[in-house]
Amino acid sequence: MPGDWLAEHAAAPPRIGPEGLDAAKDRAVAAFLGLALGDALGATVEFLTPREVAAFHGTHKDIVGGGWLHLKPGRVTDDTEMSLALGRAILDHGGLVSARAAAQAFSAWMSKKPVDIGHTVRRGISSFRRSGLPWVADNPMNGGNGAAMRCLPVALATFGAPWEQVNRALRLQGHVTHSCGLADAGMEVVAALVQTALAGPSGGIAELSRLVERFVAVNPDFSPDGKPQTDPSGFIVPTLRAVFQALMQARGFEDGLVDVVNRGGDADTTGAILGMILGARCGTAALPKRWLKKLDPATRGVCEAQAAQLIAFAPAISGRDRAVTVE
Numbered sequence: 001m002p003g004d005w006l007a008e009h010a011a012a013p014p015r016i017g018p019e020g021l022d023a024a025k026d027r028a029v030a031a032f033l034g035l036a037l038g039d040a041l042g043a044t045v046e047f048l049t050p051r052e053v054a055a056f057h058g059t060h061k062d063i064v065g066g067g068w069l070h071l072k073p074g075r076v077t078d079d080t081e082m083s084l085a086l087g088r089a090i091l092d093h094g095g096l097v098s099a100r101a102a103a104q105a106f107s108a109w110m111s112k113k114p115v116d117i118g119h120t121v122r123r124g125i126s127s128f129r130r131s132g133l134p135w136v137a138d139n140p141m142n143g144g145n146g147a148a149m150r151c152l153p154v155a156l157a158t159f160g161a162p163w164e165q166v167n168r169a170l171r172l173q174g175h176v177t178h179s180c181g182l183a184d185a186g187m188e189v190v191a192a193l194v195q196t197a198l199a200g201p202s203g204g205i206a207e208l209s210r211l212v213e214r215f216v217a218v219n220p221d222f223s224p225d226g227k228p229q230t231d232p233s234g235f236i237v238p239t240l241r242a243v244f245q246a247l248m249q250a251r252g253f254e255d256g257l258v259d260v261v262n263r264g265g266d267a268d269t270t271g272a273i274l275g276m277i278l279g280a281r282c283g284t285a286a287l288p289k290r291w292l293k294k295l296d297p298a299t300r301g302v303c304e305a306q307a308a309q310l311i312a313f314a315p316a317i318s319g320r321d322r323a324v325t326v327e
């Protein structure tokens with residue numbers, strides 16, 4: 001079972017004492033902003049090879065827009081927009097994760113003709129509209145990174161809940177469009193990394209590397225060992241191999257993000273996923289000011305507000321055992 005690796009190692013859900021409350025809230029905000037910054041930075045070089053990135057941009061390290069979507073500087077894509085749709089749905093249900101509410105939120109988002117949408121996501125939302133069922137059947141071809149790229153709101157609202165509940169909540173939102181063991185494993189490790197990072201700076205980035213090592217010991221497809229992962233596709237395995245390699249070498253937020261997006265490929269999503277993890281670890285003070293200035297102000301505002309509201313529901317913060325899902 002993909003979940004066993006963490007159940008075994010996360011016997012005690014994190015709790016935040018009153019002294020750590022402000023820091024945990026700051027890291028939650030940094031995680032959501034990190035997601036948006038990584039998305040906006042990476043979108044410029046999505047689908048390029050590292051060689052093409054170097055030819056067009058040298059080292060790509062500023063938020064300049066453009067790319068195949070011809071974005072304005074600071075504009076985000078589906079990674080951030082779907083996360084915000086899911087976050088809104090969770091907040092509108094009192095902090096509870098509901099598959100139906102998530103499916104309705106994704107459907108409403110798709111109606112607004114988003115700037116970008118993945119094939120598997122479109123298929124899943126279309127299926128919900130036809131059948132009314134907020135999940136898709138198991139399919140090994142549903143191993144895209146679309147469920148993991150938007151799982152941050154669940155990681156925040158369930159922070160400190162028993163792992164089985166976190167797992168259930170992740171699957172409720174993920175299976176609206178993706179139902180595949182690898183996609184599930186991807187969500188689990190991303191959420192576990194975010195929650196470990198939120199819990200505090202005790203082990204720095206090295207603590208996250210050890211979590212990756214435990215995960216790949218039972219999910220060897222994702223091993224970051226071997227050749228540098230460049231030009232990662234939208235499949236969850238190369239996406240996370242690139243994220244893990246950049247995470248394990250990162251000297252800080254900006255350093256890690258620049259590394260991962262310069263690998264090209266699905267760079268907005270590798271940027272988004274590493275951005276949420278490193279944001280949660282490093283806090284808002286580590287986010288480059290020049291990137292924050294470029295980020296679309298309305299997007300920035302709603303990311304900050306949602307992060308603060310979602311983390312307030314987290315069992316680790318509220319200190320109470322509470323349900324985290326609802327039908």
Ligand SMILES: [Mg+2]
Nearest residue numbers: 077078079268
């Ligand atoms: Mg995208």
